[in-house]
Amino acid sequence: MRSLVRRLAVLCLPLALLPAVAAAQGFSALVSPPRFEDRAKPGSVYRNVVEITNVSARAARYTLKTADWTMDAHGAVAFDTALAPGSCRPWVGLEAAQIDVAANGKRRYRFEVAVPADAPAGECRFAILLEGEPESVGGALALPVSGRIGIIVYLAVGDAAARLRVVETATAQVDGQRVPVLRVRNEGNAHTRLEGLIDGIDANGRRYGLQPSSLPILPGETRTLALTPQADDADSAPPALAYPLQLKGALEWDRQTLPLDLRLAP
Numbered sequence: 001m002r003s004l005v006r007r008l009a010v011l012c013l014p015l016a017l018l019p020a021v022a023a024a025q026g027f028s029a030l031v032s033p034p035r036f037e038d039r040a041k042p043g044s045v046y047r048n049v050v051e052i053t054n055v056s057a058r059a060a061r062y063t064l065k066t067a068d069w070t071m072d073a074h075g076a077v078a079f080d081t082a083l084a085p086g087s088c089r090p091w092v093g094l095e096a097a098q099i100d101v102a103a104n105g106k107r108r109y110r111f112e113v114a115v116p117a118d119a120p121a122g123e124c125r126f127a128i129l130l131e132g133e134p135e136s137v138g139g140a141l142a143l144p145v146s147g148r149i150g151i152i153v154y155l156a157v158g159d160a161a162a163r164l165r166v167v168e169t170a171t172a173q174v175d176g177q178r179v180p181v182l183r184v185r186n187e188g189n190a191h192t193r194l195e196g197l198i199d200g201i202d203a204n205g206r207r208y209g210l211q212p213s214s215l216p217i218l219p220g221e222t223r224t225l226a227l228t229p230q231a232d233d234a235d236s237a238p239p240a241l242a243y244p245l246q247l248k249g250a251l252e253w254d255r256q257t258l259p260l261d262l263r264l265a266p
Contacts, residue, residue: 043117054101088124121158163188
């Protein structure tokens with residue numbers, strides 16, 4: 001990784017996103033935002049900052065490094081510090097490999113991505129790993145453990161864009177309830193997420209708004225996304241659906257639409 005000593009000019013926070021929190025023995029940290037989704041041109045240097053908060057009552061030392069990552073069908077992320085084929089991590093510079101943050105203190109931590117002038121359209125994806133110092137747990141057979149947060153960065157290069165199509169519609173058991181699912185293929189060269197609500201009418205004539213899973217659909221990936229009926233209020237469980245179910249409407253991504261008009265049986 002390159003050093004940022006030479007170029008630490010004007011930096012600004014992105015739009016607010018929900019922060020990520022990790023708490024383990026001897027490690028209590030919060031980062032905001034937990035991910036970056038942005039765009040850069042070939043030949044430019046993208047710069048940004050993540051705010052790191054030590055929410056413990058004692059000073060903390062953190063190490064930071066980049067990693068490649070993969071995501072499974074359930075949305076669980078696995079990090080790997082070995083350089084993956086085609087990784088853009090050589091473009092990435094971090095402010096420092098180690099930082100100290102006072103008890104209940106904050107630190108604005110800077111990073112940059114120097115996109116080569118000849119970089120093809122596509123997406124640079126990597127993670128910044130924030131790790132606490134190892135501590136021994138387990139009594140007589142103590143083992144060193146440390147907490148970790150992964151800050152995910154998606155940087156679309158040039159005119160990279162997602163291109164989606166539905167390859168299958170079905171129903172599946174999700175969290176104990178049978179719900180509609182879409183198998184969606186991304187044939188583009190950047191990730192995206194589906195947004196919006198689909199109107200549903202079940203066998204009893206009840207009307208619902210169904211919301212798609214917010215999991216990202218990576219380039220070249222086919223991902224199964226659940227459509228979950230929305231409850232009347234945030235404290236209520238999703239309502240049970242009676243099949244057959246009629247769905248109609250359109251989901252959105254990147255100012256494009258994915259129309260749906262279908263009837264599903266269990």
